[in-house]
Amino acid sequence: DTGVSQDPRHKITKRGQNVTFRCDPISEHNRLYWYRQTLGQGPEFLTYFQNEAQLEKSRLLSDRFSAERPKGSFSTLEIQRTEQGDSAMYLCASSDKSWGPELNSQETQYFGPGTRLLVL
């Protein structure tokens, strides 16, 4: 039984560089979420996909951030022109298929180990 995996686990980059993170959800989970967690805070929602469609984006997701899920399986999160304020843990979660808006809200999200980003 494989859970959600994320790669890399750690990334150190210099300000202004671009970085890309990958998330592999639990097999056959059709919903995939990205969150950001800074020190001393809980995770904050960034965006989510249902299959390959990106259905919602938080206002936290500036235009330097882009996420894709081209085949409805793995997803990538890219940050362009990184800033020191982007330093955080980036978490991915996935959940199983559900039917209807209310059931979507009830679903359990399973999280990966996260990618810790440090921007120098």
Add this chain to the structure above:
Amino acid sequence: AQSVAQPEDQVNVAEGNPLTVKCTYSVSGNPYLFWYVQYPNRGLQFLLKYITGDNLVKGSYGFEAEFNKSQTSFHLKKPSALVSDSALYFCAVRDWLRGGADGLTFGKGTHLIIQP
């Protein structure tokens, strides 16, 4: 807008004693409530959730949580704490009205420290 408050940054409990980690929430509609645990350098692990029905929800590792609508609370409890329960605990809420469109809203987390 939905929100979660975890009023205690840290809770200290002696091993073998009961523990409670507090959580209160605010939503426009009916809440769906979740507890997750995070160990150092690891992602969040699901413990339990409240959707509807019995106000006392049982979850993993002997944890349970009690939903109280009048007090808008969802406190996490365990009858007898173990040193291995020491971790960071997060309460999260979803408003059914949003249809799952905005992810979970988390509290800031509570460090639970179980002393031998």
